Amino acid sequence: MQKRVDVLWLIILAAGTILAINMGIRQTFGLYLKPVTQDLHVSREVFALSIALLNLMWGVGSPFAGALSDKFGALWVMLVGAALYVAGLVIMATSSGESGLVISGILIGLGVAGSGISAVLGVVGRAAPPEKRQMALSLTSMGSAIGQFVALPYAHVLIDGTGWAMSLFVLAVTAAVMAPLGVALARSVPPTSAAVAGASPEQRMGAALSEALRHPSFLLLTAGFFVCGFQLAAIGVHLPAFLTDQGFDASLGVIALTVVGLMNIAGTYYCGRAGEIMPKRIVLTLIYLGRGLVFVALLYVPLTETRVIAYAALLGFLWLGTVPLTSGLIVTFFGPRWLSTLYGIVFLSHQIGSFLGAWLGGWFYDQYHSYNMLWWASIGVSLMAAVLHLPIRETPSPRLAGLAPAE
């Protein structure tokens, strides 16, 4: 038992590091817009297309990467994912024009999906014993929060110091580290170990998908995760511009984003662990309602610098805590056997929400010259998320209940 726990710590460390690299590097591409387009003499629309394709491939590729990972084991999915990620970064670094940028966007997007959160959480979910699973998912997700926080400033220094092309090579070498970590991770947990955790190993993927898509609570969870993506994109993309519109110095936007990033690290862990002491659907409801309260405050409470930082702290704390709770609920419903596949489906809903949150924010601003409608929409989807999560039945599916409890 002791040995199993020790191995679990190493698995969490490897998984968290993979997620930190995977999500961290992806976070930095906005910094490359100006230097790349200026050096290569390509339009910003081409670079935008490349990044849009990256996000599209990431969202669409995640369910497939999760399915392949669950069916054939995470080893090859992670290796191919890391290889595509590295190839995309190298192609971008050596690109001389439009086609290179577009190809790199596609490859990096597929790489992010393959070596990303769907596959990694599936491995961790299968490796952890039921009593440690929520803690393991929370700590692993925290790796993602750390990566997102630290990658941006270090990449900025790197671009300044070495130029954009060399910095991409450095990022490629960093991304390559995911390969040995992925091998260690995948080999530590055979996919059939789900049997140990009480799932049904003989259930086929088609049956698992059919079961999930007919499971009302899974559908509610999927719809709820859309709200998470919507709100994070609304804040991440539009908050700095909103603050400068309100007359604040740009440095307050920087401080706010720093506070969001730091509080996100703690919040991911503690919100995830809160799912151990109260129903996960209730924690998720409180997270979405908490975000809604911040949006109400943005609309109705006069903004001061102190309040902006307080709101940023609250939003940061509620930022990524949804990930371990959502993945934990999937395990509760169906066991860990097809976690990667099912999380990939839920995550696709998150990405559609992200797209709409970012796009609608810009559209509302163009229409009304104000972000108020975006904040109202964010309040509306908060209430929608609460309504969606409260009826979730936090119990194993009838099939799983007939075999053994998942947790």
Add this chain to the structure above:
Amino acid sequence: MPLHLRIAILSGIGLLCAGAAYLMLARGNVMLIDLSAAAARLLCL
């Protein structure tokens, strides 16, 4: 996990985050300008 290993890992993560926070506060304005140029055109979430 042994205590000394746990302390080493947490210290490493702490230093990494402290460095990132310092860089954000020292260079954040320039970074934000670079990012806002991108965010206006990209859905770089």
